[in-house]
Amino acid sequence: MIRVEGLKKNFGSLEVLKGIDYEIHPGEKIVVVGPSGSGKSTFLRCLNLLETPTEGSIWFDNVLITDKRIKIDPVRRHMGMVFQHFNLFNNLTILKNLTLAPVKLKLQTKQEAEENAMRLLERVGLADKAHAYPSQLSGGQKQRIAIVRSLAMNPKVMLFDEPTSALDPELVGEVLDVMKGLAEEGMTMVVVTHEMGFAREVGTRVLFMDEGRILEEKPPREFFENPGHPRLKEFLSKVL
Amino acid sequence: MILDVSGNMEGAVMQWFDTVKTDFISSFITGDRWRMFLQGLGVTLRVTFISALLGLALGILLAFMKISKKSNGKRTVFSFIAGIYIDVIRGTPVVVQLMILYFAVLASVNNKMLVGSIAFGMNSGAYVAEIIRSGIQSIDRGQAEAGRSLGLSSRRTMQYIIIPQAFKNVLPTLGNEFIVLMKETAVLGYVGLMDLMKTGSYVVSKTYRAFMPLIGTAVIYFVVIKIFSLLLARLERRLQKNDSR
Ligand SMILES: Nc1ncnc2c1ncn2[C@@H]1O[C@H](COP(=O)(O)OP(=O)(O)O)[C@@H](O)[C@H]1O
Numbered sequence: 073m074i075r076v077e078g079l080k081k082n083f084g085s086l087e088v089l090k091g092i093d094y095e096i097h098p099g100e101k102i103v104v105v106g107p108s109g110s111g112k113s114t115f116l117r118c119l120n121l122l123e124t125p126t127e128g129s130i131w132f133d134n135v136l137i138t139d140k141r142i143k144i145d146p147v148r149r150h151m152g153m154v155f156q157h158f159n160l161f162n163n164l165t166i167l168k169n170l171t172l173a174p175v176k177l178k179l180q181t182k183q184e185a186e187e188n189a190m191r192l193l194e195r196v197g198l199a200d201k202a203h204a205y206p207s208q209l210s211g212g213q214k215q216r217i218a219i220v221r222s223l224a225m226n227p228k229v230m231l232f233d234e235p236t237s238a239l240d241p242e243l244v245g246e247v248l249d250v251m252k253g254l255a256e257e258g259m260t261m262v263v264v265t266h267e268m269g270f271a272r273e274v275g276t277r278v279l280f281m282d283e284g285r286i287l288e289e290k291p292p293r294e295f296f297e298n299p300g301h302p303r304l305k306e307f308l309s310k311v312l
Numbered sequence: 313m314i315l316d317v318s319g320n321m322e323g324a325v326m327q328w329f330d331t332v333k334t335d336f337i338s339s340f341i342t343g344d345r346w347r348m349f350l351q352g353l354g355v356t357l358r359v360t361f362i363s364a365l366l367g368l369a370l371g372i373l374l375a376f377m378k379i380s381k382k383s384n385g386k387r388t389v390f391s392f393i394a395g396i397y398i399d400v401i402r403g404t405p406v407v408v409q410l411m412i413l414y415f416a417v418l419a420s421v422n423n424k425m426l427v428g429s430i431a432f433g434m435n436s437g438a439y440v441a442e443i444i445r446s447g448i449q450s451i452d453r454g455q456a457e458a459g460r461s462l463g464l465s466s467r468r469t470m471q472y473i474i475i476p477q478a479f480k481n482v483l484p485t486l487g488n489e490f491i492v493l494m495k496e497t498a499v500l501g502y503v504g505l506m507d508l509m510k511t512g513s514y515v516v517s518k519t520y521r522a523f524m525p526l527i528g529t530a531v532i533y534f535v536v537i538k539i540f541s542l543l544l545a546r547l548e549r550r551l552q553k554n555d556s557r
Pocket residue numbers: 083086088106107108109110111112113114115
């Protein structure tokens with residue numbers, strides 16, 4: 073579904089990604105872990121070209137999206153993204169947050185989009201907030217809304233960048249539950265997280281990134297029980 | 313004795329009142345001078361409104377020019393032009409700009425009010441541009457990224473997400489710019505326009521009394537500006553209520 077070859081990314085003279093090759097298949101739940109500053113976010117943001125790769129190729133559904141001639145906006149419709157800081161549109165109600173893109177991009181009529189949005193809000197237990205503004209919600213509620221805002225576009229893959237890192241501990245569970253539900257439905261997911269429990273339980277494969285490289289890549293059982301790379305051992309001893 | 317003193321006091325106060333009354337009459341009543349003040353205020357208000365509109369239009373244009381970037385992240389030629397324009401306007405006194413425009417650049421245009429409005433519009437545009445630019449850039453980058461990640465184009469993201477938030481944030485500052493603009497138009501007399509200030513000094517030259525016409529001028533400016541700032545505060549409160557964020 074997504075294939076990455078020789079991906080490099082520099083910010084000025086800083087080499088953040090130093091050559092990444094990876095392939096993500098439909099239905100997989102890839103969990104990315106690694107120390108802060110290792111390039112996890114940058115890797116994720118390259119997948120939907122929020123960051124422009126310095127070198128390398130990315131294919132999405134067999135289309136080379138790093139090709140300069142590709143229009144990226146239509147591609148991004150199929151790739152949902154959830155951010156650490158939610159990034160709900162502050163000037164719009166929750167309902168409008170969900171319907172803005174499908175309506176403005178003429179994928180659905182206003183009525184279709186609103187019906188769909190209400191279904192999604194009910195699914196995360198927030199239908200009563202449809203006419204509230206983001207500032208009136210808790211962090212956990214905001215993140216659940218952010219997830220269904222992406223789902224309103226019927227994406228083929230969902231990218232999560234530390235979706236629970238900005239939340240108070242008691243609110244983490246409600247967001248992870250939504251993500252688990254999504255995983256069970258068969259959504260293809262790439263999740264950057266520090267929640268090792270989630271990685272173990274939901275991940276089909278776990279990646280360890282350090283200093284711009286993927287140092288280890290295994291199914292979760294092996295990843296946690298039999299880490300190979302010394303850097304991974306060191307990392308796991310700190311976080312577990 | 314005591315009665316005498318108070319009698320003298322009373323006399324002095326009465327005398328003072330008489331002078332003030334004579335002053336007031338010669339400044340505002342004689343020859344229907346209050347009409348001149350009203351006309352002067354009309355000129356001030358018209359130039360202020362026209363130049364505020366010009367300034368807003370120019371400011372929006374300049375702001376977008378200034379933040380425009382090439383796909384490789386470098387500034388465009390438009391960005392440079394806007395930057396230089398804003399720099400020059402903000403780095404020179406408005407009265408100099410007004411006189412250059414009136415006596416040199418637009419010397420062939422006979423309509424003083426028009427030239428005055430263009431001069432102040434060009435001046436205000438530079439300040440409005442900076443207000444709008446900083447308003448747009450103060451919106452968290454995550455807002456734009458969320459829009460783009462949903463497949464919205466950068467133009468649509470601007471239109472539906474960034475601009476509405478930025479506009480609301482800068483409205484108080486724009487209102488303040490309007491008030492500053494009105495006060496700055498007091499130099500219109502330099503190009504022979506009979507605005508409120510010029511009317512005040514004309515009456516001084518006729519009555520040979522400085523106090524009353526100038527205080528009158530100040531009071532009129534103050535009252536008008538107070539009205540605008542109260543209206544502005546109300547508008548702000550209404551917007552705040554519209555969506556509680
Ligand atoms: N827009 C940017 N400009 C400059 N440096 C950046 C930018 N984004 C990230 N970096 C740098 O790239 C490195 C990797 O960042 P990031 O991908 O966010 O790491 P992680 O998500 O693993 O914590 C860090 O050193 C960070 O400071």
